[in-house]
Amino acid sequence: xxxxxxxxxxxxxxxxxxxxxxxxxxxxxxxxxxxxxxxxxxxxxxxxxxxxxxxxxxxxxxxxxxxxxxxxxxxxxxxxxxxxxxxxxxxxxxxxxxxxxxxxxxxxxxxxxxxxxxxxxxxxxxxxxxxxxxxxxxx
Numbered sequence: 001x002x003x004x005x006x007x008x009x010x011x012x013x014x015x016x017x018x019x020x021x022x023x024x025x026x027x028x029x030x031x032x033x034x035x036x037x038x039x040x041x042x043x044x045x046x047x048x049x050x051x052x053x054x055x056x057x058x059x060x061x062x063x064x065x066x067x068x069x070x071x072x073x074x075x076x077x078x079x080x081x082x083x084x085x086x087x088x089x090x091x092x093x094x095x096x097x098x099x100x101x102x103x104x105x106x107x108x109x110x111x112x113x114x115x116x117x118x119x120x121x122x123x124x125x126x127x128x129x130x131x132x133x134x135x136x137x138x139x
Contacts, residue, residue, distance in 0.1 A: 057083065057127030065127045068107055072100045083124035100126070108134060 066081045073090050075081065081090070087097055101117045104110070104126060110133040120126045 057124055057131050061127040061131050062123060064107065065104065065123050065130065068103045069100055069123060069126075072096065072103050081123060083122065083127065085123050086121055087123075088121070104130060110134060110137060 062083050066085075069075070069081060069085075069087070069090070070079070073087075073092055073096060075090055079090075087100065092100065097120065098117070101112050101120065105112055108130050110130060112129065112133065116129055120129060
């Protein structure tokens with residue numbers, strides 16, 4: 001279901017002009033037609049993907065980090081955690097983040113230095129760092 005659209009009138013079109021205010025969800029675009037004198041028609045269409053975000057971490061690493069984060073933070077069953085998920089969005093404070101890093105160190109047999117640990121904010125950040133540290137350890 002699309003988000004509600006708020007419209008405001010303006011004197012730019014001969015009869016009126018519609019302006020979309022607020023963000024529209026689900027990557028939809030709106031097209032407006034001012035041909036009718038009573039009220040413009042609004043048509044929503046899906047927007048094609050213009051670019052795709054890819055992460056440098058392996059999917060296996062991301063999945064394992066997601067499981068560790070779920071366990072460390074006791075996340076409610078059914079909560080979706082992805083690479084873009086921020087720890088603070090899951091209710092983690094700085095102590096929780098330290099515990100997550102300790103869990104990651106134990107699970108992946110790595111050591112994360114303090115400066116690297118401080119910049120980890122998302123699952124993807126952690127997975128990318130882990131992949132880097134594991135490859136350095138194996139080299």
